[in-house]
Amino acid sequence: MPKILFTASTYSHIVQFHRPYLSAFRALGWTVDVACGGAPMEIPEAHRTIHLDFEKQMLSPRNGRALRQLRRTMRETAYDVVSCHTALASFFTRLAVNGGKQRPKVVCMVHGYLFGENNPAAKGLILQAAEKLVASRTDLLMTMNRWDTQYAAAHRLGKKMVEIPGVGLDPSRLPPISREEASALRRQWGIEETDTLLLYAAEFSGRKSQQVLLRALAQLPLQVKLALPGQGALLEECVALARSLGIEQRVIFPGQVARMAQWYGAADIAVSASRSEGLPFNIMEAMYYGLPVVASAVKGHTDLLVPDTCGLLYPYGDWQACAAQLQKLLQSPEERERMGRQGRQSVGVYCLDQVLPIIMAQYEALIPLRDETITHT
Known part of the structure; x- marks a missing residue:
């Protein structure tokens, strides 16, 4: 069975925004794992839930432990796709991905860059540098608004970039x-x-x-x-x-x-x-x-x-x-x-009935969703 890992800084983010996508992958025969931090919550659509010790401060030692846990999880489970969400988790997830040829396809969904416009300049420089550092490991970058799309394109923050209409209002x-x-x-x-x-x-x-x-x-x-x-x-x-x-x-x-x-x-x-x-x-x-x-x-x-x-x-x-x-x-x-x-x-x-097919089509363009013999590239 093909395997996908969803990551986020908090359980609540996955529960609020991504349960329909976990269900969609399960319906296609995929093994669906979730790795996230924060207060634990039930995620019935996941085959396995992995707790990560994330903390909002980028340089916290706890995030280093989460990084090592992500690396170990990806090494032990040969995922075909890793789908990362929220700025903190997306950075450490992509940092954890092996940079060699034998690695999963990496999808990053941007729920709003926390830099630019009215955001603090000093913090923005750190976050911009973090995005550039992991851009080469981002096979598909999905943005949700014009500003983020234009910034990502100008700075080449993904191998392929597409703007989506959110994750779908249910x-x-x-x-x-x-x-x-x-x-x-x-x-x-x-x-x-x-x-x-x-x-x-x-x-x-x-x-x-x-x-x-x-x-x-x-x-x-x-x-x-x-x-x-x-x-x-x-x-x-x-x-x-x-x-x-x-x-x-x-x-x-x-x-x-x-x-x-x-x-x-x-x-x-x-x-x-x-x-x-x-x-x-x-x-x-x-x-x-x-x-x-x-x-x-x-x-x-x-x-x-x-x-x-x-x-x-x-x-x-x-x-x-x-x-x-x-x-x-x-x-x-x-x-x-x-x-x-x-x-x-x-x-x-x-609304979800319009958005879900758009997003699943982007995954499909990256890797066959219905092929039971997916090969890593």
């Missing part, structure tokens, strides 16, 4: 929400019928920049509320900022939410303040539920949101411009409805 995980369900959630959190609810579901990290939205909210009418589902290192800092701005009664911190569908159903406008993205699911999900979007004008967002069509953009970090764009939508319910409708119509090309 409508089966996004059930319709009735008015009754949406109203019940709003009542539970003290949101009046006359309130306008903004929604931004994201990890509380420097890259996600929730502080921008809090400062923008302070400039908006009292009837505007903001929901910030998620956990992360900067959660308490954001809670303190909301308090210092005098808007703590208008901000909802519900923590980690397992079922986001209810929140999309309850919200009026989706917002984002992210510093950079690949092709963000939270924006696509909002579009799927017919919400207009106000987001920072960064890669990923600019690919999904055609200005004045299904959303409005503002310069990253500019909370005054963010507030001004939100004010436009607050003053025009008709415009909100039009943008929501446009978003719902345009998101179809990013």
Whole structure:
């Protein structure tokens, strides 16, 4: 049986984005292994799950141990394909691949380079150097937005490069929400019928920049509320900022939410303040539920949101411009409805039934997926 190894920094990444692809390879008769770090989670589609001791700090000794474990795993199991995801795991996975002729084909999916645009320059130089170091071991590089595609092509970061429409939004995980369900959630959190609810579901990290939205909210009418589902290192800092701005009664911190569908159903406008993205699911999900979007004008967002069509953009970090764009939508319910409708119509090309065949075709172009006698090259 042909064999493939998927790697990522966290179990949650594989669970959230790649289970349909594990299933697709299994259906074709492949042995499917997964190697990842973080909090362990069940991945029933994998034949075997290998825990790696990854840590977000690139030079952590734990990553050295993960590198050695990856090398040992690849040496013991002759994989035909290695598919790597997330910046940290992708680097160490490709570093672990034997550089000789007898090695697996290596596929790297870029979920958003963490350099360029508004990202810190010093960190960016390190990450750029890391990508160049392992470019020769990247047989297929899949990017998700124009900026990443152009950068990868200019710096030859893969032997073959292709832009894909994300990993596929799965409508089966996004059930319709009735008015009754949406109203019940709003009542539970003290949101009046006359309130306008903004929604931004994201990890509380420097890259996600929730502080921008809090400062923008302070400039908006009292009837505007903001929901910030998620956990992360900067959660308490954001809670303190909301308090210092005098808007703590208008901000909802519900923590980690397992079922986001209810929140999309309850919200009026989706917002984002992210510093950079690949092709963000939270924006696509909002579009799927017919919400207009106000987001920072960064890669990923600019690919999904055609200005004045299904959303409005503002310069990253500019909370005054963010507030001004939100004010436009607050003053025009008709415009909100039009943008929501446009978003719902345009998101179809990013849905799983459209995207999965595109991505599997890229694997097929690299190596026969249905050939039981695959030879390493």
